[in-house]
Amino acid sequence: xxxxxxxxxxxxxxxxxxxxxxxxxxxxxxxxxxxxxxxxxxxxxxxxxxxxxxxxxxxxxxxxxxxxxxxxxxxxxxxxxxxxxxxxxxxxxxxxxxxxxxxxxxxxxxxxxxxxxxxxxxxxxxxxxxxxxxxxxxxxxxxxxxxxxxxxxxxxxxxxxxxxxxxxxxxxxxxxxxxxxxxxxxxxx
Amino acid sequence: xxxxxxxxxxxxxxxxxxxxxxxxxxxxxxxxxxxxxxxxxxxxxxxxxxxxxxxxxxxxxxxxxxxxxxxxxxxxxxxxxxxxxxxxxxxxxxxxxxxxxxxxxxxxxxxxxxxxxxxxxxxxxxxxxxxxxxxxxxxxxxxxxxxxxxxxxxxxxxxxxxxxxxxxxxxxxxxxxxxxxxxxxxxxx
DNA sequence: AAATTTGCTTCAATTTTTGAAGTAAATTCC
DNA sequence: GGAATTTACTTCAAAAATTGAAGCAAATTT
Numbered sequence: 001x002x003x004x005x006x007x008x009x010x011x012x013x014x015x016x017x018x019x020x021x022x023x024x025x026x027x028x029x030x031x032x033x034x035x036x037x038x039x040x041x042x043x044x045x046x047x048x049x050x051x052x053x054x055x056x057x058x059x060x061x062x063x064x065x066x067x068x069x070x071x072x073x074x075x076x077x078x079x080x081x082x083x084x085x086x087x088x089x090x091x092x093x094x095x096x097x098x099x100x101x102x103x104x105x106x107x108x109x110x111x112x113x114x115x116x117x118x119x120x121x122x123x124x125x126x127x128x129x130x131x132x133x134x135x136x137x138x139x140x141x142x143x144x145x146x147x148x149x150x151x152x153x154x155x156x157x158x159x160x161x162x163x164x165x166x167x168x169x170x171x172x173x174x175x176x177x178x179x180x181x182x183x184x185x186x187x188x189x
Numbered sequence: 190x191x192x193x194x195x196x197x198x199x200x201x202x203x204x205x206x207x208x209x210x211x212x213x214x215x216x217x218x219x220x221x222x223x224x225x226x227x228x229x230x231x232x233x234x235x236x237x238x239x240x241x242x243x244x245x246x247x248x249x250x251x252x253x254x255x256x257x258x259x260x261x262x263x264x265x266x267x268x269x270x271x272x273x274x275x276x277x278x279x280x281x282x283x284x285x286x287x288x289x290x291x292x293x294x295x296x297x298x299x300x301x302x303x304x305x306x307x308x309x310x311x312x313x314x315x316x317x318x319x320x321x322x323x324x325x326x327x328x329x330x331x332x333x334x335x336x337x338x339x340x341x342x343x344x345x346x347x348x349x350x351x352x353x354x355x356x357x358x359x360x361x362x363x364x365x366x367x368x369x370x371x372x373x374x375x376x377x378x
Numbered sequence: 379a380a381a382t383t384t385g386c387t388t389c390a391a392t393t394t395t396t397g398a399a400g401t402a403a404a405t406t407c408c
Numbered sequence: 409g410g411a412a413t414t415t416a417c418t419t420c421a422a423a424a425a426t427t428g429a430a431g432c433a434a435a436t437t438t
Contacts, residue, residue, distance in 0.1 A: 042337050042356040045272050048247040050363045051240040053268070053289045057370035058237040077394075083234050093429060100242045105395060107418055129403045129416045141324070150233050153373065166232040171363040174239045181246035184342065186238045226383055266425075281386060294426060318385050318434045 012018040044177075051174070065149045073116045073143065079146060081109045082118055082139050089122070100182070118142065226366070233366075240363070253336045260331065262305045270298045270333060271307055271328050278323040289371075307331065 062076035071079075084099045096106055112132065113119045118139035121131040135143060251265035260268075273288045287293055299322065302308045307328035310320040324332060 011359060030322065042353075042360045044247070044342060045269075047337075047356065047360055048244060048364075049245045049269070049273065049288065050360055050367060051235055051247075052425090054242045054363045054367040054370065055237060055244060056231070056289060057367055061370055061373060075393075080238070084238065096417095100245055101398070103417065104397075104419080108394080111418085127404070127416080129401095131417090147234070148230075153233060153369070164231075166358050166362045167236065169235055169355050170359040171231045171239055173305075173359040174236075174243045178243040180247055180342070181243065185251060264424075282384090285386095291427070292386070293388080293428075297425080300387090316385080316435070318432095320386090 017033055022121070044130060047177070059155075062146070065146055068149075068184070069145055074118065078109050078118075079142070081106070081113065082135060082143050083146065085133060085135055085139075086143070089132050089134075091124070091130040091132055093130065095133065100178075113139070236366070250342075251335070254335055257338075258331070258334055263307065267298050267302055267307075268331070270295070270302065271324060271332050272335065274308070274322060274324055274328075275332070276324075278311070278321050280319040280321055282319065284322060288368075302328070358371060 005040075011130045017082070059080075062079050065171075066072075066074070066076065066079060081095070081101075084095065091101075091108060092110065095101070096103060099106070110119065110128040114121060116138075117136055119133055121133060124130060124132050175178075208298070248265040251268050254267065255261075255268060256265070269284060270288070270290075274284065277283075281292075281299065284290070285292060286294070291300075300309065303310060305326055305327075308322055309325045310322060313319060313321050357363075
C-alpha cells in the first residue's frame with residue numbers, strides 16, 4: 001500500500017489550514033486569494049469547482065467498481081440512485097426529495113433500474129398513482145458490493161478523530177450550502 | 190431579508206456536530222448511521238451525494254444569474270470554465286489540469302466560448318500547437334458580474350471566523366478526496 | 379530525416395438532462 | 409355526486425454534456 005499515494009499531504013492533521021503561499025502543484029491552484037486581492041479565503045466558486053472535480057472522480061471510481069463487478073447495464077448515476085434508495089421503501093416523490101433529482105430524470109433512471117431488475121415496484125393500495133420502490137435482491141447485492149468496496153477507501157482516508165470531524169464539517173457545510181442555494185434559487189436571495 | 194431561509198440552522202456555530210437522532214426533515218436524511226448499524230458517521234457515499242446535490246444547486250444559481258444578465262449563448266458549465274480561467278492566460282493543457290476536464294470536452298466548451306467572443310486565443314510563437322487562452326473583455330465582464338452576484342451569497346452565508354474555517358475544512362477535505370480518488374482510479378487502491 | 383511524442387481538435391456515438399405534454403388517480407369544490 | 413383541479417408521476421423529443429477514437433500539425437527524440 002503506497003502511502004505516498006494515499007496520503008498526499010503528510011501534514012494534514014489537526015492544524016489543517018491553507019498554506020498562504022504554498023508550493024502550488026500544477027493540479028492544485030492556490031485558492032488563498034481571489035481576483036480582487038481580497039484576503040478572502042475559499043470562495044463559493046472554488047468550493048463548487050472542487051465539488052465538481054471530486055464528484056467526477058467519485059463517478060469514475062463507481063464506474064470502475066461496476067466494471068470489476070461485471071455490471072454493464074447501468075452506469076454510475078444509476079448506481080448512485082440505488083445507493084440513495086438504500087434499505088428504504090419509498091415513492092418516487094420521496095426519492096426526488098432525497099436526491100434533488102428532476103422528475104423526468106429519475107423516471108428515466110428507474111426505468112433502466114427496473115429493466116435490469118435492480119429494483120421492485122410495489123403497487124401501493126393507498127395511492128395507486130405512486131408505486132413504492134425498493135431494491136430487489138440483485139440491487140441489494142450490488143449495493144452491498146459497492147459499500148464493501150467503499151470501505152477500503154474509507155480505511156485509506158479516515159484515520160483519527162480529527163479526520164472524522166473534518167468529514168463531518170465538510171458534510172454539514174455542503175449540506176448548508178445546498179439548502180441556502182436551493183432556497184436562493186426558489187425565493188431569490 | 191429572510192433569516193429563516195438564509196440560516197436554516199440556527200444552531201450552526203462552533204459546536205457543529207451531527208445530531209445523533211435529530212428531527213430529520215424530508216429533505217435531509219439522517220446520515221448518522223449506515224446500513225450495517227455501524228456508528229460510522231459520514232460515509233463517502235453521503236459526501237458524494239451532498240456534493241452532487243450542492244453542485245446541482247450551484248449550477249442552477251449560475252444559470253439564473255446568466256439569465257438575469259441576458260446571457261443565453263452559454264450555459265453554467267461554460268460559465269464555470271470562464272471562472273476557472275479567471276485572470277490567467279493559459280494553454281488548453283493547463284486548463285485541463287485546473288479543472289480535471291477531459292480534453293475533447295474542454296475543446297467543445299472553448300469552441301462555444303470562442304464563438305460567443307468570451308475568450309481570445311493568442312497564437313503562441315513558442316509552441317504553435319497550443320494557443321494561449323484568456324478572457325476577452327466580454328468574458329471578463331461576465332465573470333465580474335458573476336462574482337459580484339456571488340458576493341451577496343457569500344455575505345449571506347459566511348459570517349464568523351468559524352464559518353470561514355468550516356469552508357476551509359470542507360475545501361481541504363474535498364480536495365484531499367479528489368486526490369485520493371483520482372490516484373485510486375489511476376493506480377488502483 | 380525518420381520516428382515518436384505532444385497538444386490539441388474533430389467527429390460520431392452515448393449518456394444525461396431538460397421541458398413540455400400526457401395520463402390516471404386523488405382531492406376539492408360546487 | 410359529478411365536474412374541476414391537483415397530485416404524482418411517465419413519456420417523449422430535443423438539447424446539452426460526455427466519452428473515446430481518430431486525426432493532424434508542431435515539436436522532440438533518435
